[in-house]
Amino acid sequence: MALLEIEQLAAGYGRHDALKGVSLTVGEGEVVAVLGANGAGKSTLLKAVLGLLPARSGRVLLGGDDVTCIGTAGRVARGIVLVPEGRRIVMGLSVEENLLMGAWGRRDRGALRAEIDAIYQRFPNLAERRRMRGSVLSGGEQQMLAIGRGLLAKPRLLMLDEPSLGLSPRLVGELFRLLVDLNREGLPILLVEQNTRKALAIARRAYVMELGRFVLEGSPDELAVDDRLRDAYLGGGGSAMATHGSESALAGAGAHTGQGLAAQALTNGPPGERSGP
Ligand SMILES: Nc1ncnc2c1ncn2[C@@H]1O[C@H](COP(=O)(O)OP(=O)(O)OP(=O)(O)O)[C@@H](O)[C@H]1O
Ligand SMILES: [Mg+2]
Numbered sequence: 001m002a003l004l005e006i007e008q009l010a011a012g013y014g015r016h017d018a019l020k021g022v023s024l025t026v027g028e029g030e031v032v033a034v035l036g037a038n039g040a041g042k043s044t045l046l047k048a049v050l051g052l053l054p055a056r057s058g059r060v061l062l063g064g065d066d067v068t069c070i071g072t073a074g075r076v077a078r079g080i081v082l083v084p085e086g087r088r089i090v091m092g093l094s095v096e097e098n099l100l101m102g103a104w105g106r107r108d109r110g111a112l113r114a115e116i117d118a119i120y121q122r123f124p125n126l127a128e129r130r131r132m133r134g135s136v137l138s139g140g141e142q143q144m145l146a147i148g149r150g151l152l153a154k155p156r157l158l159m160l161d162e163p164s165l166g167l168s169p170r171l172v173g174e175l176f177r178l179l180v181d182l183n184r185e186g187l188p189i190l191l192v193e194q195n196t197r198k199a200l201a202i203a204r205r206a207y208v209m210e211l212g213r214f215v216l217e218g219s220p221d222e223l224a225v226d227d228r229l230r231d232a233y234l235g236g237g238g239s240a241m242a243t244h245g246s247e248s249a250l251a252g253a254g255a256h257t258g259q260g261l262a263a264q265a266l267t268n269g270p271p272g273e274r275s276g277p
Helices: 042-050 072-077 095-101 109-122 124-128 139-152 169-184 196-202 220-224 227-233 238-244 261-267
Strands: 004-013 016-026 031-036 057-062 080-083 157-161 189-193 205-210 213-218
Touching: 004 042, 016 031, 016 042, 016 057, 016 205, 016 213, 031 042, 031 169, 031 196, 042 072, 042 080, 042 157, 042 189, 072 080, 080 139, 095 109, 095 139, 109 124, 109 139, 124 139, 139 157, 139 169, 169 189, 169 196, 189 196, 196 220, 205 220, 205 227, 213 220, 213 227, 220 227
Parallel strands: 031 189, 031 205, 080 157, 157 189
Antiparallel strands: 004 016, 004 057, 205 213
16 A cells, blocks of 8 residues: 555536646655656646645545545644645745744644754754744745655645746756755655756656646656657657766666665756757
């Protein structure tokens, strides 16, 4: 039994069916990526998993329990945690107050203090700025704060919606290194990304979404040899892949597990620097 099981889930807005019956699993310890172009329905999927949008049909199961009819607060309490698109930091609150929003509803104050300290150790920039307003943070620091806030909600499954958006290549590297670390510490991750190369470098499996449906699914190795993925999401046809094949994260023998690929993902520049003529 997988940790998260999504079965034929459909959701939408008004008359618009943005999510048209998708099925996906995330196993304990897995990083699973959902890829796709703007408007494909990736954020809608995460919202429906969290219960921010009601399911029109289909089911969401966590640890075998059907949570489809449970509200968002109940799903968060069970450990489904979302780091949303655009971070959603409250600019007028301090860094620490923002962090504590993730702990809303928790009563174990003693354990919480230790976890906050652990987050400050992980993110020294946040520790230095703990009393400052969220508005002073850089984009990268805001992303770290949003992840720290998510961690304080005690996730069994951490979902992230385009966490690399707007970050410099160096910060994207730091972010993906962090995700690999969190996963190695045992946290399963469902990652929505438009940075296909980086996402495939750390994911064990990936799904490609178009117009509310999954059109491809597989391990990074399997997807790497699929022309549709290469053409649409990896910046061009076979020549680009051939040029970079030997150094590509996708070509690594350890792609099933993501082991060994992470290091490459973390040191490589953005796709634009690596492909092209
Ligand atoms: N609040 C909303 N009301 C109406 N339609 C919406 C709403 N949010 C999203 N949509 C529509 O649903 C579809 C899927 O949107 P969604 O935000 O899930 O895409 P996405 O894959 O996350 O895109 P992006 O990569 O740009 O974030 C799009 O056609 C979008 O216009
Ligand atoms: Mg989105």
